[in-house]
Amino acid sequence: MSENIMLPHPHKIIDIIPETEDVYTFRVETSAKVKHGQFFQVSIPKIGEAPISVSCMGENWVELTIRKVGKLTNEIFNLKPGDKLFMRGPYGNSFPIEEFKGKHLVVIAGGTGVAPVRSFLKYFYENPDEIKSLHFIAGFRDEKNILFREDLKKFKTKFNTIYTLDRDKIEGFEVGLVTEHIKKIPFxxxxxxxxxxxxPHVMMHFAALECLKNGVTEEKIWVSFERRMSCGVGKCGHCKINEVYVCLEGPVFNYTKAKNLLD
Incomplete structure (x- = not known):
């Protein structure tokens, strides 16, 4: 009898790392083989289910960075290390890491958008010889919404980094939206x-336009988004945009296709 792909399984929480007041990273036991950019459907029985990107991975564990925004995430935030979190996956495609190797890489992330890129940033931090250079622009709303502070400090030592806040002025951070700093990249x-x-969709839309304005061609740009994911396997249609099932063909898209999917 074949296994029910829609059936979530319990996984033990190893650790919980508070990133901000309403964003925590949960390290969860799993033997699943995960690629950079994939996501899990995370659930609590009788409460609900949501797609969560993998923000880091290791030997028999993954990290899921979750924002507290509603009924399900409120319940998840009540869990403690040793408790079980229900998951199914991983789902979706991944960032084309092999294609990035031996070239320059520019990563532009806003808010919780730093989570899906964090795992491959850590990979290139640990394997800097596999890439020619890495420019990383990360933007957050304000000081209290900065994520992965320790990682940001480490990345600064090996990558060309620009960290920016929409409005606060603090040491080590520029002021303004990420789009305002793209012109500083020596494309x-x-x-x-x-x-x-x-x-966020609006940020990806305008950041991509700014890159194009600075001479970047469409096929060099990659984006990732999880639009109303529900089943994760192309059955429910919640994530469908035009004729594209985001959960099956995404969440990572080349901009040549993504430009027609961004609102």
Whole structure:
């Protein structure tokens, strides 16, 4: 009898790391083989289910960075290490890491959009020889919404980083939206490169336009989004945009296709 792919399984929470007041990272036991950019459907029985990107992975564990925004996430935030979280997956495609190797990489992320890119940023931090250079722009609303502070400090030591806040002025951070800082990236000096953009839809839309304005061609840009994911396996249609099932063909898209999917 074949296994029910829609059936979530319990996984033990190993650790919980508060990132901000309403964003926690949950380290969860799993033997699943996960690629950078994939997501799990996370649930609590009789409460609900939501798609959550993998923000880090290791030997028999993944980290899921979750914002407290409603009934399900309120319940998840009541869990403690040792408790079980129900998951199914991983689902979706992944960032084309092999294609990034040996080239320059520009990563532009806003808010919780830093979570889906964090795992491959950590990979290139640990394997810097596999990439020519890495420019990382990360933007947050204000000081209290900064995520992954320790990682940001580490990335600064090996990557070309620009960290920015929409309104607060604090040491180590610029002021303004990420789009305002894209012109600082020396695209003209790169012979071969890729650009990854992850964040709210409106941010990805305008960041991509800003990159195009600075000479980046569409096929060099990659975006990731989880639009109203529900089943994760292309059955329910919640994530369908035009004829595209985001859960099956995404959440990572080349901009040549994504430009028709962004609102």
């Amino acid at each position: 003209n000096s790169f012979e071969d490169y890729n650009v990854v953009i992850v964040g």
